Amino acid sequence: MTTSVQHQDLVSVQWLHQALANNAQDNLVVLDATSFMPGVDRSPEQELIExxxxxxxxxxxxxxxxxPDTDLPHMLPSAEQFSLEVSKLGISNDTHVVIYDSLGMFSAPRGWWxxxxMGHNNVSILDxxxxxxxxxxxxxESGELESIVPTVFNAQLQSEWVIDAEHLNELLTDNNVAVIDARPRARFLGSVKEPRKGIRSGHMPNAKNLPFGDLLDNGHFIALSEIKAKFDALSAPEQRLIFSCGSGVTACILALAANLIGRKVLTVYDGSWTEWGATECYPVVNKDS
Incomplete structure (x- = not known):
């Protein structure tokens, strides 16, 4: 599924190519948000140069x-830190941001989320x-990146998009909420070990499983009708959807997919299973439960 409509949440390579060729697109910034799984010996920043x-x-x-002040990987920064770093990328509140990754559709949706x-809706993912x-x-393009002229970006945290473990734990029995886990089925069931050490196997009570790969075909989203059917099988249209995964990256693929089919109240559990599985006070369901 692709789209050629400007300023939508998902754009095609044809649209982006045309936009970059148009000198009037000065308000367009392309970001590479590539990130790899733990243990993968690759540098996304070096590969960007190449x-x-x-x-x-x-x-x-x-x-x-x-x-900066957490042992958990890539946790959401403060609005102040986000504003500072995004300003250094030459992005303002009027900029149309298009994000991609080198794997097709893996880590880029984390940037979208x-x-x-942070209150910036003019952001798209490259399908x-x-x-x-x-x-x-x-x-x-290859070689060292050109210097960037900083601009001013003012982030405004939209709290409904993110949730912490304590608040999520209180909502696990709330019928107005559906918790959906993006990890592969075996990890969700707890039949295999987690890739990070010290993390319990399994899932949260009442959570549903929708592996992120089930929504993709060769790095592209499957048809919207198919995405809708998968979400409808797990949740009601009026429910608030809370997404989790291993560390808050692939959960954002589910959030983006839900957004594409018109689901409205979408939240990502930022700490995801890296936090939940390592914290003994939070309940876990697995094959041995």
Whole structure:
């Protein structure tokens, strides 16, 4: 599923190519938000230097755009920190931000969710990411990034987009809420170990499982009708949806997909299973329960 409509949450490589070719698109900024799973010996920033969509800048949500005072990975920063770092990327509150990653559709939606959470709705994901751009035979850029002229971005935290563990724990039995876990089925059931050490296996009580890969086909979203059917099987249209995953990255794929089909109240549990599974006071259901 792709779209060529400007300023929607999902845009095609054809749309982006045309927009970059149009000199009037001075308010467009392209961000590479590539991030890899723990243990993968690859540097997204180095790979950006080697190969990128023209004019792309690096959206570093693992370091510069992550809360500093926590052991949890890439937690949402404060609005002040987000404003500072996004301003350094040459983004203002009037900028149309288009985000991609080098895996097709993996970590880019995390960037989309962060902008939404900070009150910036003029943000899109590139459907199919860098692989789709390359497959289309479109121009690539390499070498060191050009210097960026800073601008002013003012973030305004939209609290309904994010939730912490304590608040989520209170909502697990609320019929107005559906908690949906994006991890693969085996991890959700607790039949395999978690990739991070010291994390219990299993899932939250009453949580549903929708593996993020079930929504994708070769880095593109499947048809909206198919996405809707998957969400309708797990939740009612009026329910608030709270998404979790391993560390708050692929949960954002589900949030984006739900947004595409018109679901309204969407929340990501930022700490996700890395926090929940490591904190003994929070309940866990697994194959041994």
């Amino acid at each position: 190969q990128r969509i023209p004019r792309a800048r690096f959206f570093d949500f693992n370091n510069k755009l992550a809360a 962060m902008f939404k959470t 199919g990411g860098l692989p789709a751009w390359i497959e289309a035979g479109l121009e690539l």
